[in-house]
Amino acid sequence: MELRRPPDAQHAVAALGNGSLALAGGTDLVPLLRDGIVRADTLVHLADAVPRGIDGTRIGAGTTLAELEVDPQVPAALREACAQAASPQLRSMGTIGGNLRQATRCWYWRLRFPCWLHGGEVCHAKAGQHREHAIFGNERCASAHPSDPAAALLALGARVRTDRRELSVAELYRLPTDESRDVVVLAPDELVLELDVPLPDASVYLKAMDRKKWAFPLVGVAAARFGDRVAFGLAGVAPIPWAVDSADDLDRATPLPGTAYKVQIARALIARAFSAL
Amino acid sequence: MLELTINGGVHTLDLPVDRPLAYVLREDLGLTGTKIACGEGHCGACTVLLDGIPTLSCITLAHTVGEREVTTIEGLREHPLVDAFVRTDALQCGFCTPGQIVSASALVAANPSPTRDEVRHAMAGNLCRCGAYPKIEEAILTWRD
Numbered sequence: 001m002e003l004r005r006p007p008d009a010q011h012a013v014a015a016l017g018n019g020s021l022a023l024a025g026g027t028d029l030v031p032l033l034r035d036g037i038v039r040a041d042t043l044v045h046l047a048d049a050v051p052r053g054i055d056g057t058r059i060g061a062g063t064t065l066a067e068l069e070v071d072p073q074v075p076a077a078l079r080e081a082c083a084q085a086a087s088p089q090l091r092s093m094g095t096i097g098g099n100l101r102q103a104t105r106c107w108y109w110r111l112r113f114p115c116w117l118h119g120g121e122v123c124h125a126k127a128g129q130h131r132e133h134a135i136f137g138n139e140r141c142a143s144a145h146p147s148d149p150a151a152a153l154l155a156l157g158a159r160v161r162t163d164r165r166e167l168s169v170a171e172l173y174r175l176p177t178d179e180s181r182d183v184v185v186l187a188p189d190e191l192v193l194e195l196d197v198p199l200p201d202a203s204v205y206l207k208a209m210d211r212k213k214w215a216f217p218l219v220g221v222a223a224a225r226f227g228d229r230v231a232f233g234l235a236g237v238a239p240i241p242w243a244v245d246s247a248d249d250l251d252r253a254t255p256l257p258g259t260a261y262k263v264q265i266a267r268a269l270i271a272r273a274f275s276a277l
Numbered sequence: 278m279l280e281l282t283i284n285g286g287v288h289t290l291d292l293p294v295d296r297p298l299a300y301v302l303r304e305d306l307g308l309t310g311t312k313i314a315c316g317e318g319h320c321g322a323c324t325v326l327l328d329g330i331p332t333l334s335c336i337t338l339a340h341t342v343g344e345r346e347v348t349t350i351e352g353l354r355e356h357p358l359v360d361a362f363v364r365t366d367a368l369q370c371g372f373c374t375p376g377q378i379v380s381a382s383a384l385v386a387a388n389p390s391p392t393r394d395e396v397r398h399a400m401a402g403n404l405c406r407c408g409a410y411p412k413i414e415e416a417i418l419t420w421r422d
Binding site: 001002003023026027030031033034043045047066083086087088089090092093213214 | 293294295297317318319321324330331332333336337338340341343380397398399400401402
């Protein structure tokens with residue numbers, strides 16, 4: 001394996017694709033490489049290639065979660081989502097750009113079962129152990145998206161600038177299909193460079209997890225109020241971050257036997273988040 | 278060849294790209310104070326400082342360290358936290374202790390008088406399967422005594 005450290009985004013993009021993968025904080029990618037879930041001939045280290053830092057509503061993709069959780073310019077929902085994500089060491093290493101691309105924690109996928117998300121025919125979680133899995137968008141794959149910050153960015157209506165286009169966080173994700181099992185619309189050599197995060201009138205992130213610190217979300221609920229409008233983004237409930245307009249949308253959830261409890265948790269957290277605004 | 282600055286000394290090494298820093302420290306340089314437990318960035322036993330920031334060396338590729346200075350538990354042998362952990366009996370098996378002290382050293386460097394909540398927030402990434410958490414908290418809260 002080879003490691004490159006391009007001096008800017010243009011060189012980084014040129015080095016990506018054809019067996020090359022982008023490496024930022026490495027908190028997800030390094031274990032995935034070691035476990036053989038992801039393969040790469042070349043790692044393209046992004047330390048010098050993507051912007052890092054916060055300037056008003058603009059956040060460089062190389063900014064760490066630790067930097068976001070303490071910056072008063074950052075809306076509360078994103079600060080709180082970062083502060084409750086992972087562990088201090090992981091937050092100091094992991095970047096917001098990488099966080100948006102993190103893979104599911106589904107143990108069938110992580111243990112390299114030949115599951116649908118890996119290109120197989122069946123979702124093993126649906127018939128097997130799935131307490132931590134999805135209640136929405138789970139027809140083909142019941143994995144749950146683990147990112148707290150992504151749910152916050154979804155509720156905040158954040159936009160993503162890549163090396164070739166701008167799109168909203170809502171447009172960044174899409175449910176995997178038979179044709180493409182990826183959960184983002186980005187090309188293999190496309191690089192997230194920057195986020196633009198609108199300032200809401202109020203926002204909050206609430207998270208239910210198995211312990212008080214350092215756990216992935218069973219359900220995470222971000223809420224952001226812009227004038228009279230309130231938007232919600234949910235983590236841990238679907239293969240991608242999931243937007244809902246109100247708790248009524250939970251009536252359309254499709255929980256598995258082992259995830260029905262998540263509907264109740266989501267309903268409670270949405271009500272609490274709404275009253276906190 | 279790769280140059281790493283560790284505890285003030287410079288080491289020149291020929292390493293494969295996929296070699297994590299923790300294995301370099303322990304197996305190539307004999308700095309066995311840094312422990313590897315989960316090996317996948319969950320438990321914090323392998324915590325070292327990179328330019329003063331607690332970092333998981335088991336999932337940090339050595340080639341990505343760059344010019345950042347590495348501080349391991351061996352570089353903190355004179356730190357008052359070491360005595361504080363002994364004085365308060367803040368360990369049982371001791372395997373997680375190097376990582377605990379490394380994380381705590383960064384906390385007290387930034388915030389010499391942390392509250393209990395601040396200790397819990399900063400130390401959440403260092404797991405102790407013996408459950409010595411109350412005494413680890415006490416060690417950090419009283420580190421200058």
